[in-house]
Amino acid sequence: MNIFEKITALAKRRGFIYPGSEIYGGLAGTWDYGPLGVELKRNIKNEFWKSMVQMRDDVVGIDAAIIMNPKVWEASGHLASFSDPLVECKACHARFRADNLGVAEDLFKVAAADMPKCPSCGKKDWTEPKQFNLMVETYLGVVEGEKTKTYLRGEITQGVHVNFKNVASSTRVKIPFGVAQVGKAFRNEITPGEFTFRSREFEQMELQFYTKPEEKESMQWFEYWKEERRKWYLSLGMREENLRFFEHPKDKLAHYARAAFDVEYNTNWMDPDAPAGAGWKEMEGIHHRGDWDVKQHQAFSKQDLTYFDEEKKERYLPWIVETSGGVDRATLFFLMDAYREEKVKEGDERIVLKLHPKLAPYKAAVFPLLANKPELVELAKSIHGDLKKEFSVIWDERGNIGKRYRAQDEAGTPFCITVDFESLENKDVTVRDRDTMEQVRIPIDALQDFLESKLK
Ligand code: GAP
Numbered sequence: 511m512n513i514f515e516k517i518t519a520l521a522k523r524r525g526f527i528y529p530g531s532e533i534y535g536g537l538a539g540t541w542d543y544g545p546l547g548v549e550l551k552r553n554i555k556n557e558f559w560k561s562m563v564q565m566r567d568d569v570v571g572i573d574a575a576i577i578m579n580p581k582v583w584e585a586s587g588h589l590a591s592f593s594d595p596l597v598e599c600k601a602c603h604a605r606f607r608a609d610n611l612g613v614a615e616d617l618f619k620v621a622a623a624d625m626p627k628c629p630s631c632g633k634k635d636w637t638e639p640k641q642f643n644l645m646v647e648t649y650l651g652v653v654e655g656e657k658t659k660t661y662l663r664g665e666i667t668q669g670v671h672v673n674f675k676n677v678a679s680s681t682r683v684k685i686p687f688g689v690a691q692v693g694k695a696f697r698n699e700i701t702p703g704e705f706t707f708r709s710r711e712f713e714q715m716e717l718q719f720y721t722k723p724e725e726k727e728s729m730q731w732f733e734y735w736k737e738e739r740r741k742w743y744l745s746l747g748m749r750e751e752n753l754r755f756f757e758h759p760k761d762k763l764a765h766y767a768r769a770a771f772d773v774e775y776n777t778n779w780m781d782p783d784a785p786a787g788a789g790w791k792e793m794e795g796i797h798h799r800g801d802w803d804v805k806q807h808q809a810f811s812k813q814d815l816t817y818f819d820e821e822k823k824e825r826y827l828p829w830i831v832e833t834s835g836g837v838d839r840a841t842l843f844f845l846m847d848a849y850r851e852e853k854v855k856e857g858d859e860r861i862v863l864k865l866h867p868k869l870a871p872y873k874a875a876v877f878p879l880l881a882n883k884p885e886l887v888e889l890a891k892s893i894h895g896d897l898k899k900e901f902s903v904i905w906d907e908r909g910n911i912g913k914r915y916r917a918q919d920e921a922g923t924p925f926c927i928t929v930d931f932e933s934l935e936n937k938d939v940t941v942r943d944r945d946t947m948e949q950v951r952i953p954i955d956a957l958q959d960f961l962e963s964k965l966k
Contacts, residue, residue, distance in 0.1 A: 513780050517845050518705050520861065524920050526550065526845065526871075527706060539702030539710030541838070546921055549871035549902060551713075551841050554746075555692050557868060558715045558835075561742055562690045569688040569717065570681055574669025576694060580660045582668050583645060585810035586803065592664055593641040596700050602631040605642075610701050646696040646710070662696035667832065669693075670718045671803040674828075675815055685817060685828055686731060688719035692837065706838040707791065713837035720828035722819070723801060728829045729769070736771055736796045739833050743773065743793075743840075747866035748847050752776045754790065766802035770795060773835075775843040793843055794835035801827040844869055848922060854947070863922030864945055867964045872904040872923045874961060877914055879930040881907035890929040893939065893954060901961055919944055924964065927957065 511519070521527040526547035530540030543551055563571045583589045595617045598605045608617045611626050617639040627634045645664050649657035663669065670689045677689055692715045702708050719735060721728040736755070744750060758770040773796070778789025804827050808815040816825040848863040867873060876894040878886035887907070897903045904923065906914050911928065918926050926942040933939050933954070941960070942949045952960055 513777055513846055513849070514705050514707075517842065517849060520849070520863075520920060521547065521705075521845065524917075527841075539699055539708070541706050541709060546871040547841070550844070550865070550869060550922075551837060553869045553871070554840050554844065555713075555715060555837060557746060558692060558742075558837075559690070561745075562688075562715075562717055566688075568683065568686065569690055569719075570677060570683055571690050572670055572673060572677065573691065573693065574666070574673060576663050576696075577648065577650065577660055578663060578668065578672070580658075581810055582672060582807075583661055583664070585806040586668050586671075587806070588645055588661075588664050589643070592645060593643045594700055595639045596642050597625075597639050598637045599628040599631060599633065600635040600637060601633040602628060604628060604630040605700050607700055642698075642700055644697040644699065646698050663694075664697055665695050665834070666691050666693045666714045666716055667718065667834065668803070668807075670716070671830075672807055672811075674720070674804055674807075674817075675813070678817060685819060686719065686721045686727075688717045690715075690717045692716075704791075706842050709838060712839075715835045715837050715840075717833045718803075719831040719833075720817075721831060722822075723826050723829045725768075728798065728831060732769055732796065732798045732831045735831055735833050739773060739794055739796060739835070746844070746869055747864075748775075748844065749779075752779050752847055756790065756792070764802075766800045768798040768800055770797045772796075775839075775846070777843075777846060779847075780849075791839075791843075793839050794833065797832045797834065799830040799832055801829050803830060804828060860916055860919055862919040862944060865922035865924075867924045870922045870924050871902065872918075872921060873901040873965065874903045874925040874927050875906050875914070875918045875921075875923050876903055876927045877906050877911065877929070879911060879928055885934060886929050886931070889933060893927065893929065893957065897957060897961070900958060901965075915942060915947075925961070 524546055525544035528542045528544055529536045530542050531537045563569050594607050596605050596607050597617055613620055622636065625634060625636050646662040648660055648662055650660055651657035670691055677683065693713060694711060695714050696711050699708050699710050702710055719731060721731050740753060743753060752775055754774050756772045756774050763770055772792040773794040774790040775793045776789050777791055778784035804815050808827065815827065817828055818825050844865065845863065848865045850862050850864055852860050852862060854860050874897065876890055876897065878890040880886055894903060894905050915926055924944045928940040930940065938951045938953045940949050941952045
């Protein structure tokens with residue numbers, strides 16, 4: 511099994527992520543987050559918000575509508591050019607993008623004789639390449655035939671840019687400043703796959719940072735945000751050797767873009783025999799968008815979106831540095847990065863998720879040593895009741911203690927707290943560390959401070 515298959519199996523087994531609408535045979539490119547997945551994903555979004563909004567004086571947040579006036583997508587260029595070229599196999603009707611066929615070049619430039627065989631059926635009989643728009647259409651209104659065609663947003667970005675003027679005039683921010691947002695986006699991906707990596711419904715966490723329209727200053731901000739975002743992943747435990755930047759070649763940049771880098775994650779880290787470089791996947795994009803978005807919205811809405819700079823005493827359209835991360839991709843890669851298969855002793859292996867305590871779905875599990883001893887259950891329940899006021903903690907009394915430890919290892923729970931007979935007399939408990947498997951005695955009234963210290 512490769513790492514994608516291992517994580518998919520673990521995610522389902524433990525309740526992180528399930529295939530969408532599974533009992534009806536599923537729906538390609540959709541996923542449902544289970545009880546552990548929703549906690550993990552929420553922790554990632556909360557950490558993003560904390561570092562990008564709460565801790566900063568120059569960034570504010572927004573939560574814009576998913577469905578927008580369709581003119582937004584004309585202005586942003588999504589209706590005209592948000593598309594992928596694809597070919598269809600005439601024999602089995604499977605459709606592929608160039609990268610799914612291992613073709614490095616633009617499909618429009620590849621001669622029929624140089625096309626590879628169909629990965630699905632092995633034949634080599636392709637249609638001409640066609641552009642395929644990725645926007646998901648929807649219809650608003652109650653009267654059939656009079657409904658307005660609109661779109662589910664293909665990126666969360668435009669909800670910020672159409673509110674640039676609102677935010678600048680209703681808050682105290684001054685350029686340079688940023689607007690952060692987290693929310694769902696939808697793309698009619700031709701080939702969804704690799705678990706949640708390429709989904710049709712997914713979440714993004716973004717910052718749109720507005721700067722003066724000056725080359726030097728905006729590029730300094732670009733470099734700054736590039737490094738900040740890398741440091742954010744590292745601060746939550748992602749291993750440095752599994753992260754790298756990929757610079758988009760200048761000739762492949764959108765015409766308005768001045769620079770673009772991806773933060774990539776190495777999905778091949780467990781496989782020393784994998785071909786070098788093959789496992790690096792985009793997790794987040796850092797883009798210098800010039801004044802493209804605001805300029806387009808100004809032209810299409812016919813509203814003055816210029817900003818009055820009090821210091822310079824002049825009006826201008828700001829330039830934009832964007833950081834655009836996928837919440838689902840971050841969730842997937844944090845899971846992969848934390849995944850370990852460890853030999854505990856001869857004939858005894860465990861799977862453990864070494865998630866950073868800030869991201870772990872449950873910070874601790876609380877157990878009575880024996881579920882049939884009411885005095886142990888009562889004390890354990892009161893500890894669980896106290897801790898859950900402050901932390902996400904889980905109760906477990908199923909099976910033996912060894913099985914409970916292994917289940918919590920797979921859930922990524924950093925600490926297991928066991929109430930035993932000594933606890934009744936000494937008012938302390940055993941706390942087992944997920945990563946080292948060491949056990950220490952901690953007074954019951956020190957548990958809260960102990961967990962707090964681990965979440966800093
Ligand atoms: N506003 C810029 C923008 O949307 P993008 O590179 O198309 O740029 C940004 O998307 C991020 O959104 C990607 O780096 C990725 O993490 C996430 N993303 C994009 N398409 C996705 C998909 N189909 N499934 C899951 N995540 C996706």
